[in-house]
Amino acid sequence: MTVILIGFMAAGKSTVGKAFDQEKFIDLDKKIEKEIGMTIAQFFQEYSEDKFRQIEREVFKTAVQSGYAVIATGGGIVNLIENRNCLKKLGNVVYLKADFETLYERILLDKENGRPLAFQSKEEVEKLFAQRVKLYEEVADIVIETRGKSPEEVVKEIQELK
Numbered sequence: 453m454t455v456i457l458i459g460f461m462a463a464g465k466s467t468v469g470k471a472f473d474q475e476k477f478i479d480l481d482k483k484i485e486k487e488i489g490m491t492i493a494q495f496f497q498e499y500s501e502d503k504f505r506q507i508e509r510e511v512f513k514t515a516v517q518s519g520y521a522v523i524a525t526g527g528g529i530v531n532l533i534e535n536r537n538c539l540k541k542l543g544n545v546v547y548l549k550a551d552f553e554t555l556y557e558r559i560l561l562d563k564e565n566g567r568p569l570a571f572q573s574k575e576e577v578e579k580l581f582a583q584r585v586k587l588y589e590e591v592a593d594i595v596i597e598t599r600g601k602s603p604e605e606v607v608k609e610i611q612e613l614k
């Protein structure tokens with residue numbers, strides 16, 4: 453069984469995923485950065501978001517076929533219909549949910565991750581959030597509310613699903 457973590461930027465997908473056995477866990481963004489040899493922010497600047505989505509699609513497809521226990525996706529995995537169709541078929545798609553203000557606060561505090569789509573104004577990021585929420589809900593099998601919970605508590609909830 454593969455658990456696939458989805459949700460908006462700073463929902464905790466990467467942090468939660470890291471708590472699992474590293475042999476059985478993949479963070480798609482980390483894998484992409486290894487493949488492209490630069491950060492995602494640099495790639496958006498040098499190439500384009502569309503090019504990034506093509507690579508993300510391929511890395512996601514390969515990861516699904518590789519039998520990982522846990523896959524942390526990037527927030528935009530739901531952008532492409534091919535990915536949404538794939539997610540709908542898989543099962544165990546876990547949507548890490550939080551309200552926009554909580555997520556935005558986490559984004560601002562997280563200095564380690566350069567998220568190119570968070571470089572826009574707060575209003576633009578909130579617009580993106582409103583569009584994305586519908587897509588996460590469309591493909592999710594399980595919804596976990598993360599507001600007011602530590603990453604450890606979220607990990608425990610996921611482990612209890614198995």
Ligand SMILES: Nc1ncnc2c1ncn2[C@@H]1O[C@H](COP(=O)(O)OP(=O)(O)O)[C@@H](O)[C@H]1O
Nearest residue numbers: 461462463464465466467558562598601602603
């Ligand atoms: N449940 C949580 N409560 C508070 N902060 C969190 C929680 N989950 C993640 N964070 C923090 O939010 C930031 C983004 O987390 P990250 O795991 O990179 O999210 P994602 O991969 O979903 O974008 C990090 O600084 C992380 O420590």
Ligand SMILES: O=C(O)C1=C[C@@H](OP(=O)(O)O)[C@@H](O)[C@H](O)C1
Nearest residue numbers: 460461462481526527528567568
């Ligand atoms: O929401 C998005 O489109 C993105 C989210 C990021 O991942 P996180 O959700 O892990 O921040 C990363 O894939 C890229 O910056 C694009």
Ligand SMILES: [Mg+2]
Nearest residue numbers: 465466481526
């Ligand atoms: Mg992440």
